[in-house]
Amino acid sequence: MTQTNLANATLFDLKTGLSKEEKTKQRHLSDMTKMFYDTKALQEEMEAGHDALVYEYYDLDLPKTDGDIQYGTSIVYPGTVGDEYYMTKGHYHEVLETGEVYFCISGEGYLLMENPEGEWEIEKFVPGRAVHVPPRYAHRSINTGKEPLVTFFAFRADAGHDYGTIEAKGFRKLVVERDGKPEIIDNPKWQK
Numbered sequence: 001m002t003q004t005n006l007a008n009a010t011l012f013d014l015k016t017g018l019s020k021e022e023k024t025k026q027r028h029l030s031d032m033t034k035m036f037y038d039t040k041a042l043q044e045e046m047e048a049g050h051d052a053l054v055y056e057y058y059d060l061d062l063p064k065t066d067g068d069i070q071y072g073t074s075i076v077y078p079g080t081v082g083d084e085y086y087m088t089k090g091h092y093h094e095v096l097e098t099g100e101v102y103f104c105i106s107g108e109g110y111l112l113m114e115n116p117e118g119e120w121e122i123e124k125f126v127p128g129r130a131v132h133v134p135p136r137y138a139h140r141s142i143n144t145g146k147e148p149l150v151t152f153f154a155f156r157a158d159a160g161h162d163y164g165t166i167e168a169k170g171f172r173k174l175v176v177e178r179d180g181k182p183e184i185i186d187n188p189k190w191q192k
């Protein structure tokens with residue numbers, strides 16, 4: 001069989017979610033100063049020199065056309081800022097009417113979703129579970145476990161990422177650790 005150069009294949013390690021063939025994009029605490037609600041706890045981490053790696057993911061160099069699919073793995077590491085679990089920044093798609101699908105490979109956590117009307121959904125990530133993000137929903141991965149949360153994702157390649165709204169308002173709900181267990185609470189800073 002002739003080897004075409006069209007085929008795009010990437011090998012991801014099922015345990016770490018990482019690939020030896022590609023570089024990840026990394027987000028450290030210093031990239032997330034507007035995202036966690038307990039700004040004092042974040043400040044203390046930074047002052048103590050703990051600029052921890054919160055998550056990393058692949059943004060493969062694929063054509064950003066409406067006919068192509070962007071895919072990769074996202075790895076959110078275990079940890080908390082204050083009592084709020086490590087999470088991704090979260091974003092709307094610039095092409096708002098585009099969805100996404102996630103497949104949890106290992107770890108445990110949630111996918112938090114919210115639309116511009118303030119309607120929200122939350123779905124549990126457990127290994128083997130696929131989660132659908134409907135068009136118009138912002139989405140954020142949250143690690144509530146003690147191991148890395150490894151997911152595989154796919155979305156329309158030209159969807160783009162709009163961080164502005166989430167940076168300004170945050171999500172309506174937060175996921176925090178209370179008595180050693182995850183709890184979904186209202187975000188005191190959120191308004192419609």
Ligand SMILES: O=P(O)(O)OC[C@H]1O[C@](O)(CO)[C@@H](O)[C@@H]1O
Nearest residue numbers: 057074088089090091153154161
């Ligand atoms: O962009 P965020 O919210 O930091 O999330 C990290 C990455 O996870 C994904 O949502 C996975 O699809 C990427 O598109 C995104 O850039």
Ligand SMILES: [Fe+2]
Nearest residue numbers: 093100139155
């Ligand atoms: Fe997305």
